[in-house]
Amino acid sequence: MLELLAPLHDQAQATGRRLCRTSGEGDDLFQESVLRAFDKLSSLRDESRFRSWFYAVLLSRHRSRVRQGFWRRLLPLEDELEQGREPVGEDGGEWEERHLMATRASRALATLPAPQREAVVLFDIDGFSVDEVAEIQKTSPSAVKSRLSRGRQKLRRFYERLGMEGKERHGDEANSLRCARSST
Amino acid sequence: MKRIHFDAHDPRHKNGPGKAGSGSPVNSGAEKEINRAIKGDLQALHYVSADRPIPLAHTKNLLAEYIRDENERGWFMNAFTRIGRRPWFAGSLLTAAIAVLVLLVPFSYDRTVGQEVNLTVASPELTQEGIGRIANELAGSLGANDLTIRNAAGVNSFVVTARVDDRTSGKAMRTTMAFARALESEGYRAEASVEPIVERVSSNVYAAGFDRVCSISIDAVGRSDSEVEDDIRNQLISSGCFDNPEVRFTRSGDTSTITIQDENCDVDGGVGGFKCELKIEGDTPNGLEHEMLMIEAEGKTDAELEASIREQLEAKGIYDADISVSDGKVKVEIHKER
Numbered sequence: 001m002l003e004l005l006a007p008l009h010d011q012a013q014a015t016g017r018r019l020c021r022t023s024g025e026g027d028d029l030f031q032e033s034v035l036r037a038f039d040k041l042s043s044l045r046d047e048s049r050f051r052s053w054f055y056a057v058l059l060s061r062h063r064s065r066v067r068q069g070f071w072r073r074l075l076p077l078e079d080e081l082e083q084g085r086e087p088v089g090e091d092g093g094e095w096e097e098r099h100l101m102a103t104r105a106s107r108a109l110a111t112l113p114a115p116q117r118e119a120v121v122l123f124d125i126d127g128f129s130v131d132e133v134a135e136i137q138k139t140s141p142s143a144v145k146s147r148l149s150r151g152r153q154k155l156r157r158f159y160e161r162l163g164m165e166g167k168e169r170h171g172d173e174a175n176s177l178r179c180a181r182s183s184t
Numbered sequence: 185m186k187r188i189h190f191d192a193h194d195p196r197h198k199n200g201p202g203k204a205g206s207g208s209p210v211n212s213g214a215e216k217e218i219n220r221a222i223k224g225d226l227q228a229l230h231y232v233s234a235d236r237p238i239p240l241a242h243t244k245n246l247l248a249e250y251i252r253d254e255n256e257r258g259w260f261m262n263a264f265t266r267i268g269r270r271p272w273f274a275g276s277l278l279t280a281a282i283a284v285l286v287l288l289v290p291f292s293y294d295r296t297v298g299q300e301v302n303l304t305v306a307s308p309e310l311t312q313e314g315i316g317r318i319a320n321e322l323a324g325s326l327g328a329n330d331l332t333i334r335n336a337a338g339v340n341s342f343v344v345t346a347r348v349d350d351r352t353s354g355k356a357m358r359t360t361m362a363f364a365r366a367l368e369s370e371g372y373r374a375e376a377s378v379e380p381i382v383e384r385v386s387s388n389v390y391a392a393g394f395d396r397v398c399s400i401s402i403d404a405v406g407r408s409d410s411e412v413e414d415d416i417r418n419q420l421i422s423s424g425c426f427d428n429p430e431v432r433f434t435r436s437g438d439t440s441t442i443t444i445q446d447e448n449c450d451v452d453g454g455v456g457g458f459k460c461e462l463k464i465e466g467d468t469p470n471g472l473e474h475e476m477l478m479i480e481a482e483g484k485t486d487a488e489l490e491a492s493i494r495e496q497l498e499a500k501g502i503y504d505a506d507i508s509v510s511d512g513k514v515k516v517e518i519h520k521e522r
Contacts, residue, residue, distance in 0.1 A: 002244055014234040014237065015233075023232075023233065031238075101228035101229070102232035105225035156215070160218060
């Protein structure tokens with residue numbers, strides 16, 4: 001199985017992190033998915049479709065974790081700095097700003113229902129096509145488009161609220177959009 | 185550089201910008217800024233999440249360890265672990281186990297285990313030997329396994345008490361009434377009563393379910409309507425199927441009608457109580473025995489209810505019944521040759 005997994009190992013792992021609120025949870029999700037995929041490998045009929053099959057397993061585990069672990073939402077977001085990842089060299093400031101933005105994106109994605117979050121992550125970040133996302137999510141392309149549309153609307157609303165909060169707090173770096181705007 | 189797809193375009197609309205959730209155009213300045221911010225943040229998430237991935241070698245070790253653990257655990261623990269990984273399956277298994285326990289684990293309930301027949305006989309000429317002979321005849325007729333004779337209030341008055349094992353009172357009631365009538369025809373004063381013997385027993389749900397079949401015996405010859413009603417009411421209460429049934433017995437020409445109603449009866453899930461009407465055509469009921477089938481109707485379609493009634497009737501050897509069920513109303517006609 002490792003031969004099949006190797007080409008998409010890092011990409012799938014990153015997808016796991018994007019689907020979860022923290023890198024740690026994402027890594028757990030990926031590892032669980034690897035073990036589940038190993039258990040179910042006999043159900044894979046065509047090895048050329050391993051990529052979409054493995055991603056389907058990943059999403060299945062993701063849904064399962066969402067159902068089981070609603071209490072996880074009550075836990076505070078881990079700070080990447082606390083995990084021993086520290087800004088290095090001259091780009092330390094940029095590194096920190098990027099992590100703040102990524103954390104904010106994770107928080108925004110966490111407000112979406114699992115199917116919408118998966119659609120946004122797979123299509124908007126991972127670069128899958130609508131048809132590929134439909135195959136992975138085991139649904140129709142129109143359903144994927146609907147999920148994308150609704151997911152994006154919710155993301156916009158989250159950022160609208162965040163913008164208002166940011167204005168009220170006058171310079172709260174973690175919550176305002178200032179850093180995001182300056183980076184684009 | 186990775187290009188993040190996110191923009192204001194609704195993927196459902198291929199031609200030009202779509203609309204935001206509120207229906208407003210997306211090309212306003214504020215919305216553009218928000219879209220730009222989201223795009224920037226998603227791009228940042230793309231980079232950060234791809235940073236320092238777990239090496240493939242680590243995943244390889246994880247798999248190797250997993251395979252080793254599976255081999256060490258053995259098939260039983262592996263099956264247990266796999267069940268644990270499927271919460272829905274584990275839940276179904278637990279529910280099934282609880283259902284089996286509920287059905288098989290004993291619980292206490294009241295059950296009619298027999299009938300106590302009391303026959304009070306009085307006559308100026310009645311002697312000890314005479315009452316002994318009468319008691320033995322009664323016991324022989326009933327098939328009683330326990331017989332006692334005691335003096336009653338009054339001169340030459342005795343009470344014969346017999347205990348029979350019949351769970352239903354019909355046969356005992358018919359036999360005792362006939363015996364009492366025979367004694368009266370010989371010049372004795374005789375009064376008979378049959379009381380159920382109820383004991384608290386411990387059994388499972390299956391056994392309790394079978395106990396809910398109740399039989400009534402209708403003997404209307406030489407008795408007023410109200411006496412027959414009281415008799416049927418007592419039989420229904422002693423059967424355990426009803427707490428306080430309203431019973432009406434009417435005779436009109438060749439037809440006798442019995443109406444049984446109990447608003448508090450828990451048959452049919454306790455909704456709407458219980459009501460049934462029995463019509464007996466022909467001669468006045470004399471020792472006619474009716475067995476009432478208590479069928480759980482809640483949640484059943486008319487067809488399922490009809491099938492359930494037919495199944496129970498056939499179990500009792502009745503194959504030629506006309507059964508019709510419409511909107512939950514049941515009509516059963518049984519043709520019985522006299």
